[in-house]
Amino acid sequence: QVQLQESGPGLVKPSQTLSLTCTVSGDSISSGSYYWSWFRQPAGKGLELIGRVYTSGRTNYNPSLKSRVTISVDTSKNQFALKLSSVTAADTAVYYCAREIGDPWGQGTLVTVSS
């Protein structure tokens, strides 16, 4: 079965760029016609979509974050990645990657924005 795993720095300074990678295992990221998504969840709060990428490279972003987000895919590494620029404390959250709407999800990784 497909499994996803997020990786990247757990601490990012304000105004810098948050960078995370999601590694897909158990199947090729290119099999099927899936898209791959990023979500986030601040502590004690609800879930927010960040955006998605298709294996063609086509992307869609949440308008609330669009100016700061870049999502990319590397099919040779079976990975997709998230970059969020100009971060502030409000971007502190658990970040999740997932296949499509969320089946399955990665375990999540906490990213704290602090100097």
Next chain:
Amino acid sequence: EIVLTQSPATLSLSPGERATLSCRASQSVSSYLAWYQQKPGQAPRLLISDASDRATGIPARFSGSGSGTDFTLTISSLEPEDFAVYYCQQRSSWPLTFGQGTKVEI
């Protein structure tokens, strides 16, 4: 964007009881609604997609219904492991959005 409103915010029940959770959309989402379960420290888990389709491995005590703007997740008889937070999510229009969650507590 489509706003999903879940009710109640908290549901206090006992094992063996029936749980009924509601999700209302600010405009029609047809049947493009999913339900997730999230336990503390864990990622969400897909329970139901397209309003009523149980995901692989999800017990039959979980069922979903509704279409348009009003949806229901029913847990027919609560097991101890079902006490968690439940979220609805719509994929009818971009961006995908979630409800604020319903906590099912003992």
